[in-house]
Amino acid sequence: MNSARSKLLVSMSKIKKSFGKVEVLKGVDFDIRSNEIVGLIGDNGAGKSTLIKILTGVHRPDGGEIYYKGERITIHSVDRSRELGIETVYQERALSEQQTLWRNIFMGRELTGRLGFIRIKKQREETDRILRDQMGFTSEAISTDSIVQFLSGGEKQGVAIGRALFFNAELIILDEPTMGLSIAETKKALDFVRNIKEQGKSAIFISHNIYYVYPVADRFVILDRGNVAGEFNKKDISQDELVERMVLLAKTGSMK
Numbered sequence: 001m002n003s004a005r006s007k008l009l010v011s012m013s014k015i016k017k018s019f020g021k022v023e024v025l026k027g028v029d030f031d032i033r034s035n036e037i038v039g040l041i042g043d044n045g046a047g048k049s050t051l052i053k054i055l056t057g058v059h060r061p062d063g064g065e066i067y068y069k070g071e072r073i074t075i076h077s078v079d080r081s082r083e084l085g086i087e088t089v090y091q092e093r094a095l096s097e098q099q100t101l102w103r104n105i106f107m108g109r110e111l112t113g114r115l116g117f118i119r120i121k122k123q124r125e126e127t128d129r130i131l132r133d134q135m136g137f138t139s140e141a142i143s144t145d146s147i148v149q150f151l152s153g154g155e156k157q158g159v160a161i162g163r164a165l166f167f168n169a170e171l172i173i174l175d176e177p178t179m180g181l182s183i184a185e186t187k188k189a190l191d192f193v194r195n196i197k198e199q200g201k202s203a204i205f206i207s208h209n210i211y212y213v214y215p216v217a218d219r220f221v222i223l224d225r226g227n228v229a230g231e232f233n234k235k236d237i238s239q240d241e242l243v244e245r246m247v248l249l250a251k252t253g254s255m256k
């Protein structure tokens with residue numbers, strides 16, 4: 001393992017969160033290294049989305065600490081999280097369906113010239129570069145002027161990931177990126193997740209489906225009713241073994 005890969009990007013320590021009387025995170029430790037894809041797996045209600053919403057400034061934790069590149073930080077808002085280089089890609093809400101791809105890429109973060117004019121030609125050129133070079137889109141049917149609603153679900157994920165990378169995201173969070181996608185679309189979405197790794201960045205990939213997470217993730221963290229039930233490096237566990245452990249967890253409440 002090289003040093004860049006083993007470097008900690010984010011470290012969440014003893015994170016607690018309650019909604020009313022219900023404690024949904026009971027002191028969770030969760031790390032992400034530079035250039036690492038972490039699969040965050042667990043049943044409905046395990047606390048996966050809540051944990052990442054603490055990282056993206058949607059929720060404030062009731063306890064615990066967050067470190068970013070070794071420095072203790074508090075994340076008060078979604079904007080703050082973005083400033084740090086943490087972006088969430090949501091399947092549905094990510095893009096504006098009626099707009100072209102190039103408008104989507106730069107929506108809210110337009111490239112402007114010295115006098116404040118929006119540089120439309122530059123935005124279209126950059127969009128083309130993001131699609132072809134950065135994300136490796138090959139479909140002839142897609143261009144900078146394509147309207148988002150005609151893209152496949154997997155392609156939409158790709159555009160959202162490309163946009164995040166263009167704006168220098170260090171960590172991209174994907175919460176159930178394959179939900180509702182066909183098998184072909186899922187394959188595309190998974191390729192785009194691999195692309196995050198190839199670009200030297202990190203990702204948290206949340207899913208129920210080990211068969212989707214296993215091939216793309218370097219490490220797996222299993223959350224169960226607000227606790228980390230297990231953590232495995234891919235090199236130490238086969239896909240079948242991970243599935244067996246998950247079945248064991250469901251049956252006995254423990255992975256061991």
Ligand SMILES: Nc1ncnc2c1ncn2[C@@H]1O[C@H](COP(=O)(O)OP(=O)(O)OP(=O)(O)O)[C@@H](O)[C@H]1O
Nearest residue numbers: 019020024042043044045046047048049050051208
């Ligand atoms: N804003 C909220 N207010 C009250 N309860 C909440 C809130 N958000 C989440 N919860 C509860 O916290 C628990 C954990 O929810 P969370 O969304 O983190 O689970 P999850 O692991 O992402 O599940 P899923 O796989 O179904 O997406 C659930 O019982 C949920 O009902």
Ligand SMILES: [Mg+2]
Nearest residue numbers: 048049050175
């Ligand atoms: Mg969730």
